[in-house]
Amino acid sequence: MKFSVNQKDLQNSLNYCQGVIEKKSTLPILSNVLVEAKDANLKITATDLDLIFIQNISNVEIAEEGQTTTPCSVMYDIVRKFNNEKKINFNLISENKINLESDKSSFNLNCLKASEFPITEENFRENEFNLNSKKLLKLLNKCKFSVSNDETRHYLSGIFLHITDSDSKNYLTAVATDSHRMAISKILLSSDISFDPIILPKKTIYQLCSLLENYNGDVKISNMKSKIKFEFNNSILFSKLIDGKFPNYFQVIPKDNQKKLEIDLKPFLTSVDRVASVSLDKKDGLRMSLQKNNLNLSVNNSNSGDGKESMAVKFENELDISFNPRYLIDVASNMDGDKIEIYLKESGSPALIKDPADFDSIFVIMPMKG
Numbered sequence: 001m002k003f004s005v006n007q008k009d010l011q012n013s014l015n016y017c018q019g020v021i022e023k024k025s026t027l028p029i030l031s032n033v034l035v036e037a038k039d040a041n042l043k044i045t046a047t048d049l050d051l052i053f054i055q056n057i058s059n060v061e062i063a064e065e066g067q068t069t070t071p072c073s074v075m076y077d078i079v080r081k082f083n084n085e086k087k088i089n090f091n092l093i094s095e096n097k098i099n100l101e102s103d104k105s106s107f108n109l110n111c112l113k114a115s116e117f118p119i120t121e122e123n124f125r126e127n128e129f130n131l132n133s134k135k136l137l138k139l140l141n142k143c144k145f146s147v148s149n150d151e152t153r154h155y156l157s158g159i160f161l162h163i164t165d166s167d168s169k170n171y172l173t174a175v176a177t178d179s180h181r182m183a184i185s186k187i188l189l190s191s192d193i194s195f196d197p198i199i200l201p202k203k204t205i206y207q208l209c210s211l212l213e214n215y216n217g218d219v220k221i222s223n224m225k226s227k228i229k230f231e232f233n234n235s236i237l238f239s240k241l242i243d244g245k246f247p248n249y250f251q252v253i254p255k256d257n258q259k260k261l262e263i264d265l266k267p268f269l270t271s272v273d274r275v276a277s278v279s280l281d282k283k284d285g286l287r288m289s290l291q292k293n294n295l296n297l298s299v300n301n302s303n304s305g306d307g308k309e310s311m312a313v314k315f316e317n318e319l320d321i322s323f324n325p326r327y328l329i330d331v332a333s334n335m336d337g338d339k340i341e342i343y344l345k346e347s348g349s350p351a352l353i354k355d356p357a358d359f360d361s362i363f364v365i366m367p368m369k370g
Contacts, residue, residue: 001066001092003037008084013055014076017046019207020053021072032069034117037062052238067114068092078107128222129193137212139174140205142185142361145330147202148178155244162197175249181327185361199242254352257343262314265340269332271309275299276325278307285322285368290315321347322368331363
């Protein structure tokens with residue numbers, strides 16, 4: 001195998017592979033990427049057995065076709081330190097050695113046979129539909145911070161994607177909760193699609209988001225049983241799905257929170273962040289004391305001190321309620337407009353948060369005691 005590839009293209013590809021590959025894999029082959037040179041294309045594949053990432057780099061100068069596997073992190077570290085305008089020349093000099101050189105640098109990397117690479121690229125075409133990449137990215141970003149880290153309830157450690165309908169319109173709806181907070185967002189579908197409800201794992205979500213950041217266009221999505229496939233122009237992401245039943249989230253959405261608090265978003269976000277600085281891990285309760293058109297924020301930490309701040313708001317009632325400030329910061333950081341609306345009931349009841357600039361997303365936060 002002998003080929004020349006543009007440094008920047010290869011670096012981008014290996015960067016995504018780094019996100020897929022497990023750093024402490026027990027199988028040496030899983031630390032490697034599969035490199036295949038064929039028909040003026042370079043195909044790079046990485047997997048952790050749950051996730052498979054494939055990227056095709058086109059217009060590669062191939063002198064000799066072939067395939068091998070080599071450690072991803074080592075190759076990535078070398079490639080990113082080369083001049084990004086240069087070509088990198090690869091030459092498989094033996095079954096277990098590949099040479100790469102550019103300018104005056106030359107490296108020989110260890111290889112393992114391609115036949116040992118655990119890859120089953122399934123070609124499924126069922127339930128296929130297209131989504132705009134930016135809409136999908138927004139959907140995932142609005143929910144991903146609410147995904148649970150609790151390993152014991154694995155069905156909460158992902159985003160629940162399913163079809164909902166409202167006013168005879170169909171939506172792809174995303175929900176995530178860690179049982180202290182919940183995020184729900186949806187995008188309107190232009191046509192009827194066949195899509196079974198799925199729970200998308202956290203690692204897949206973050207990989208998908210990094211791919212979508214740099215891509216503008218349609219994403220082709222197809223799922224069957226326990227797997228899902230996302231197809232871009234030159235990349236494919238396969239993922240196993242979380243096996244489990246997502247809880248009935250409808251019953252958690254507050255239905256009669258009549259006390260509406262309206263605040264300017266940026267001052268509120270910076271104020272909460274400032275006051276919460278007293279709490280070293282931002283986990284101490286942030287107390288919100290509300291009177292007519294006035295909000296007092298305060299945090300008290302027995303080890304480090306206390307902080308308070310007041311601001312003008314729109315509110316017609318009186319209420320004292322405490323929240324985890326991190327949760328408020330996460331929600332406020334994902335708002336589109338310049339206002340935030342918080343609908344309250346009483347100090348022990350969950351709050352419903354809306355973004356007046358995005359009617360398709362809502363957030364629920366449980367209050368803290370005391």
